[in-house]
Amino acid sequence: xxxxxxxxxxxxxxxxxxxxxxxxxxxxxxxxxxxxxxxxxxxxxxxxxxxxxxxxxxxxxxxxxxxxxxxxxxxxxxxxxxxxxxxxxxxxxxxxxxxxxxxxxxxxxxxxxxxxxxxxxxxxxxxxxxxxxxxxxxxxxxxxxxxxxxxxxxxxxxxxxxxxxxxxxxxxxxxxxxxxxxxxxxxxxxxxxxxxxxxxxxxxxxxxxxxxxxxxxxxxxxxxxxxxxxxxxxxxxxxxxxxx
Amino acid sequence: xxxxxxxxxxxxxxxxxxxxxxxxxxxxxxxxxxxxxxxxxxxxxxxxxxxxxxxxxxxxxxxxxxxxxxxxxxxxxxxxxxxxxxxxxxxxxxxxxxxxxxxxxxxxxxxxxxxxxxxxxxxxxxxxxxxxxxxxxxxxxxxxxxxxxxxxxxxxxxxxxxxxxxxxxxxxxxxxxxxxxxxxxxxxxxxxxxxxxxxxxxxxxxxxxxxxxxxxxxxxxxxxxxxxxxxxxxxxxxxxxxxxxxxxxxxxxxxxxxxxxxxxxxxxxxxxxxxxxxxxxxxxxxxxxxxxxxxxxxxxxxxxxxxxxxxxxxxxxxxxxxxxxxxxxxxxxxxxxxxxxxxxxxxxxxxxxxxx
Numbered sequence: 300x301x302x303x304x305x306x307x308x309x310x311x312x313x314x315x316x317x318x319x320x321x322x323x324x325x326x327x328x329x330x331x332x333x334x335x336x337x338x339x340x341x342x343x344x345x346x347x348x349x350x351x352x353x354x355x356x357x358x359x360x361x362x363x364x365x366x367x368x369x370x371x372x373x374x375x376x377x378x379x380x381x382x383x384x385x386x387x388x389x390x391x392x393x394x395x396x397x398x399x400x401x402x403x404x405x406x407x408x409x410x411x412x413x414x415x416x417x418x419x420x421x422x423x424x425x426x427x428x429x430x431x432x433x434x435x436x437x438x439x440x441x442x443x444x445x446x447x448x449x450x451x452x453x454x455x456x457x458x459x460x461x462x463x464x465x466x467x468x469x470x471x472x473x474x475x476x477x478x479x480x481x482x483x484x485x486x487x488x489x490x491x492x493x494x495x496x497x498x499x500x501x502x503x504x505x506x507x508x509x510x511x512x513x514x515x516x517x518x519x520x521x522x523x524x525x526x527x528x529x530x531x532x533x534x535x536x537x538x539x540x541x542x543x
Numbered sequence: 544x545x546x547x548x549x550x551x552x553x554x555x556x557x558x559x560x561x562x563x564x565x566x567x568x569x570x571x572x573x574x575x576x577x578x579x580x581x582x583x584x585x586x587x588x589x590x591x592x593x594x595x596x597x598x599x600x601x602x603x604x605x606x607x608x609x610x611x612x613x614x615x616x617x618x619x620x621x622x623x624x625x626x627x628x629x630x631x632x633x634x635x636x637x638x639x640x641x642x643x644x645x646x647x648x649x650x651x652x653x654x655x656x657x658x659x660x661x662x663x664x665x666x667x668x669x670x671x672x673x674x675x676x677x678x679x680x681x682x683x684x685x686x687x688x689x690x691x692x693x694x695x696x697x698x699x700x701x702x703x704x705x706x707x708x709x710x711x712x713x714x715x716x717x718x719x720x721x722x723x724x725x726x727x728x729x730x731x732x733x734x735x736x737x738x739x740x741x742x743x744x745x746x747x748x749x750x751x752x753x754x755x756x757x758x759x760x761x762x763x764x765x766x767x768x769x770x771x772x773x774x775x776x777x778x779x780x781x782x783x784x785x786x787x788x789x790x791x792x793x794x795x796x797x798x799x800x801x802x803x804x805x806x807x808x809x810x811x812x813x814x815x816x817x818x819x820x821x822x823x824x825x826x827x828x829x830x831x832x833x834x835x836x837x838x839x840x841x842x843x844x845x846x847x848x849x850x851x852x853x854x855x856x857x858x859x860x861x862x863x864x865x866x867x868x869x870x871x872x873x874x875x876x877x878x879x880x881x882x883x884x885x886x887x888x889x890x891x892x893x894x895x896x897x898x899x
Binding site: 309310313333354378379397 | 717718719721723724725727731778779780781817818819820822
């Protein structure tokens, strides 16, 4: 598991590195001192896991996550501001309080490496895709007002364009993210996600049924209740894709 | 609360003194008036003494009933009706108790008795008793008002005390845990530096525990704590934090509210220096001016007036409220942007001025 440590304090990084030495499964590939530095290093080193300090000069840890397309596994490290983590639903993320308790670090590392192992088995060894593509196993970070989520793309059934924003639908939630639909279309794995129309990208795994619609288009019903029209032009591509 | 009880003790004495002097003065005036018009018979004097004693006795019972039945909580209308009835009843009783004595001394003959005499006498006694009632309730009313006032003062003081306690700055836990984390890393890297840091952290902790019980501290104590604080923060920020303290030595013993300057320094670091990837400086100086002490904290950064009006203004609001609770109009605080990316926080506190 490749890990990146992100903290503005040198001593905090030294300390975390020291605490992580017994864990052979965690390979520390680098350190970053602020959000911009971290963004570059994440894109370059592609860590599976980041240790992220929330309070940093310039941008906060949350702001960094919002800027990333796909987000690695995150372990927040913080001295006190647990309240910042209240934004997440209960147990929806991992965090460590500084000074870090070795036992707690052990539990967290164990939990994450188990999850990592299961996921890499499930994903198989599909190396045909360039790594900039977001597959259904990737997750994104979404912040909507006071609430935060790590959302696995497999759970996102629909992306809907709203100006410069895109509304993403998962579970009972439909927050906005600052991305355009065209940008997402380039990033998302075409095996799972399909551009149904000018306004929509759908997750093929969430299709419930398909009906013929006006002008040779189609009406796709998704599990969870959303209905999306597929234009005639896109319907041809859609049929091709499904017959594959 | 003890003071109020003392007052109650005095009240009893005052009541009895007023009762005796009031009734005997009443009798005396009567005797003097009668003596100046009629030939005064000495025999009338014991009758007036008896009247005074009866007056004291029955009004005392009357007062007992007033207190027992809590007349003070009655509406004014009900109170007037009850007092009237009570006074007429008491007057009638006194009249009939006094009559045998008057017959005995020959001041009054049974043949002279008729309804007219009864009514005139009862009316006269009632008037006296009504005046008594009026005085009693008036005194009672003002006393009650005083008790309420004292209670509200005590209450106000408690509220103020509570406000000051909650406003009192506390050590920022975020700082504490970050410092502990850095020190843990230093134990390996530079044990000597780690030892110094632990000493500094203990100093700060001890100071913050000490100030929980006091209103003000000498400026030098606060500066000592700030020096330790800055030393610990520079372990964290390393080359990103630069600081300088200049205090007029004459101000060493000046009393200031504890942790107030420290909080401003901390805010300067939190909102100024820690937000800047290149770090910055923090400058603290204090000097006397007229009857005031001016304490200035400058830090690199820029403050946004708009965001200050929102939630982040808490520190500023807090400082202002604390100052006004402690010094009223005599102290002030302001925050402003200066040239070259510097934010100035300025405290003006009366030098040696008494705390309210």
